[in-house]
Amino acid sequence: MLTPEIRAAREKVVLDHFHDEVRQDWDATLSTFPHPHYEIIPLMKVHDGDREVRDYYHDTRVAFPDQDHEIIALRHSDDAVIVEFWLLGTHQGFFGAIPPTGNRFRVRMTAYFIFDADENLVCERIYFDTLTWMRQLLSGINLKNPKNWPFVLRAVRGAMAQTSSEPDPRLTH
Numbered sequence: 001m002l003t004p005e006i007r008a009a010r011e012k013v014v015l016d017h018f019h020d021e022v023r024q025d026w027d028a029t030l031s032t033f034p035h036p037h038y039e040i041i042p043l044m045k046v047h048d049g050d051r052e053v054r055d056y057y058h059d060t061r062v063a064f065p066d067q068d069h070e071i072i073a074l075r076h077s078d079d080a081v082i083v084e085f086w087l088l089g090t091h092q093g094f095f096g097a098i099p100p101t102g103n104r105f106r107v108r109m110t111a112y113f114i115f116d117a118d119e120n121l122v123c124e125r126i127y128f129d130t131l132t133w134m135r136q137l138l139s140g141i142n143l144k145n146p147k148n149w150p151f152v153l154r155a156v157r158g159a160m161a162q163t164s165s166e167p168d169p170r171l172t173h
Contacts, residue, residue, distance in 0.1 A: 006119065007076050013121055014074070014081045014113045022068055026057050032121050039125040044167035063095035064105075072108070081113045087128070091137050097158030098137070099151065105136040134159055 013032050020028040030036050036053035039046050047056040061067060067089035075082040088106040091098075109128040116122045138155055141148050 034120045037123045042130045046168040062093040064089035083111045097161045107133045
């Protein structure tokens with residue numbers, strides 16, 4: 001049964017996690033998990049374990065060094081804290097093969113922070129609309145100017161490369 005004490009303890013873990021991510025204190029962020037595990041559903045990717053999650057943090061902060069969030073709502077379920085939030089930042093470095101555009105983005109997301117029977121955070125599962133995100137990253141680029149077409153083509157190819165590999169089987173079975 002989900003008691004007020006369990007809700008409060010879970011919420012503290014989740015809020016500490018968010019806070020430490022913004023500060024880019026990866027040791028503190030990773031300490032919220034006994035075993036770090038992220039599932040990025042729009043990209044069908046899993047980052048499992050300390051090294052993979054640290055690489056994920058590194059790659060996203062190279063691309064979006066000022067990444068931040070605005071929490072909209074927190075909800076509790078039997079095994080999770082569900083957080084709706086705005087993710088925002090500026091695209092200042094390569095994100096995979098997507099070249100930096102210098103554009104700001106603000107995308108609404110949902111993250112499921114899943115807890116096991118012992119109240120350990122075991123997974124952060126993230127959902128967001130990639131089309132909205134890409135549209136914001138590419139906004140302001142004059143598509144009527146043929147000089148911009150190679151850049152846009154590289155950006156689209158880079159975005160496609162993020163999702164073109166086979167989905168992680170842990171997300172499909």
